Amino acid sequence: MTGHGAAVSARAAEGGVWLVRIAGEFDDGHTVEMADALQRGLHAAGRLTVVDASDVAFADSSVLDTLLRARAEYAAAGRQLVIAGPSLAVRRLLDVTGTASAFVVADSLQAAMTY
Amino acid sequence: MAAREPGIRASVVNGEEEGEQYGAGTGSGPDSAAGPPAGIPVTGPDGIPAPGTGTRADGIPASPTAAPGEVVPVLHAKAPAAGIPPPGTEARTAGIPATSAEARAAVLAVLESRFGGPGNGRPQDVVVTDVLLVTSELVTNAHRHGGGLTHFTAEVVGDALRLCVGDASPVCPVSPPAPAVPAEIPRIGGYGWQMVRRLAREVTVTTHSAGKTISAVLTLT
Numbered sequence: 001m002t003g004h005g006a007a008v009s010a011r012a013a014e015g016g017v018w019l020v021r022i023a024g025e026f027d028d029g030h031t032v033e034m035a036d037a038l039q040r041g042l043h044a045a046g047r048l049t050v051v052d053a054s055d056v057a058f059a060d061s062s063v064l065d066t067l068l069r070a071r072a073e074y075a076a077a078g079r080q081l082v083i084a085g086p087s088l089a090v091r092r093l094l095d096v097t098g099t100a101s102a103f104v105v106a107d108s109l110q111a112a113m114t115y
Numbered sequence: 116m117a118a119r120e121p122g123i124r125a126s127v128v129n130g131e132e133e134g135e136q137y138g139a140g141t142g143s144g145p146d147s148a149a150g151p152p153a154g155i156p157v158t159g160p161d162g163i164p165a166p167g168t169g170t171r172a173d174g175i176p177a178s179p180t181a182a183p184g185e186v187v188p189v190l191h192a193k194a195p196a197a198g199i200p201p202p203g204t205e206a207r208t209a210g211i212p213a214t215s216a217e218a219r220a221a222v223l224a225v226l227e228s229r230f231g232g233p234g235n236g237r238p239q240d241v242v243v244t245d246v247l248l249v250t251s252e253l254v255t256n257a258h259r260h261g262g263g264l265t266h267f268t269a270e271v272v273g274d275a276l277r278l279c280v281g282d283a284s285p286v287c288p289v290s291p292p293a294p295a296v297p298a299e300i301p302r303i304g305g306y307g308w309q310m311v312r313r314l315a316r317e318v319t320v321t322t323h324s325a326g327k328t329i330s331a332v333l334t335l336t
Contacts, residue, residue, distance in 0.1 A: 027255060028259065029215075064306055065306070069303055092244050098301070101300045102301050
């Protein structure tokens with residue numbers, strides 16, 4: 001577990017990737033920015049959105065709901081959404097709920113960028 | 116927390132029961148009183164009544180006391196084992212945290228004070244992750260659906276962490292029913308209580324006139 005707080009950044013990266021980075025602790029009160037960043041990726045130029053989840057120290061069911069909602073919206077829009085290098089907290093969230101198979105998960109950010 | 120008459124106990128390990136829904140993305144509140152009827156003890160999925168462990172004066176289920184040779188599928192005896200501090204020195208939270216993050220920090224502090232650094236029987240990272248997840252879901256639900264957090268304790272008892280989370284709603288939480296056929300596309304919402312039930316080795320809901328207390332026991336080893 002690293003520090004407190006939740007940080008979200010989003011930018012157009014090389015290779016037509018909308019890169020959303022989430023880091024820190026995310027619970028019920030910290031998913032709005034994340035949802036917004038994912039939403040913007042839906043309308044960004046480029047071919048896919050990558051969520052760098054490698055530095056997420058904590059994530060609860062509200063994060064899962066946010067990701068599942070984004071997954072549905074991306075699927076409806078025919079856009080690709082990839083979760084990159086999920087931390088233990090994120091992997092556990094997906095595994096315990098049995099939702100991992102609903103997502104495209106890449107082992108690393110580097111791998112995700114080439115999807 | 117004021118003293119309450121002993122409430123009913125719904126001890127569930129892995130079944131499904133009705134009531135308010137945790138982690139729902141819909142923000143639905145506990146306005147349908149679908150919990151177990153008052154006064155009727157709810158049994159586990161195997162039909163065996165919940166272990167009769169009594170209720171403390173503060174309305175919190177007391178720890179079970181195991182007779183020699185008796186199998187108690189809950190907390191094991193509080194008798195100190197080798198390397199475990201005697202009663203009274205066990206780490207325990209104090210006060211009611213204002214947020215889920217504060218509750219998680221309090222639980223981490225309990226684990227730190229009990230186990231110290233790595234190599235001292237400290238739980239694995241995945242166990243700590245699970246403990247924090249359950250803590251967060253319970254506290255978030257108390258705020259979102261339970262009318263506010265009224266009680267919070269976390270203590271290491273033997274090989275387990277015992278969380279007690281009280282709120283102001285007597286309605287029991289619920290997981291959405293599992294689909295008959297596993298859904299290809301997972302639903303959105305309703306995962307919080309499901310994770311609590313999956314990760315805790317025992318979950319007990321005690322209702323009383325002013326709300327409920329949920330006790331979740333997680334194995335640390």
